Amino acid sequence: MNLTELLTDLSTHFNGVVRRSASRLNLTTSQAYLLLSIPPDGMPMSELATKLGLDNSTLTRNIQKLEIAELVFRQGDAYDKRIYKAFITPSGEETITRLEMLLNETSLAIADKLDLDIQNALVEVLEKLNWSLDCISEEMK
Numbered sequence: 075m076n077l078t079e080l081l082t083d084l085s086t087h088f089n090g091v092v093r094r095s096a097s098r099l100n101l102t103t104s105q106a107y108l109l110l111s112i113p114p115d116g117m118p119m120s121e122l123a124t125k126l127g128l129d130n131s132t133l134t135r136n137i138q139k140l141e142i143a144e145l146v147f148r149q150g151d152a153y154d155k156r157i158y159k160a161f162i163t164p165s166g167e168e169t170i171t172r173l174e175m176l177l178n179e180t181s182l183a184i185a186d187k188l189d190l191d192i193q194n195a196l197v198e199v200l201e202k203l204n205w206s207l208d209c210i211s212e213e214m215k
Contacts, residue, residue, distance in 0.1 A: 095176035
């Protein structure tokens with residue numbers, strides 16, 4: 075398999091893991107990714123849309139659904155009133171903790187099938203892959 079096929083296969087498998095974990099918490103896959111993408115100090119909506127590869131209008135609809143569920147809230151920036159940031163509520167933090175626990179169960183099951191040297195190498199490769207993807211995302215802005 076070439077790199078594109080491997081990344082596609084990995085993405086498909088991981089999306090399935092996220093989908094199953096999210097559904098156990100009555101979340102959609104998109105909602106799970108959205109919750110996992112907002113840092114503790116919040117994130118501007120436009121940056122979040124770019125990170126998730128969504129149109130601003132799609133992100134706004136998804137955020138509104140999570141606001142109704144009281145998992146996130148939006149707040150205007152103190153210095154620039156045009157900027158709105160998304161934040162996680164305490165209930166959202168509990169949901170993220172539960173979601174991360176479910177995802178960690180799968181990660182541990184994967185790790186159990188790999189020897190320690192491969193686990194360490196995999197962490198290093200994934201860190202570099204994430205860095206590369208972050209660089210590409212910045213270039214595409």
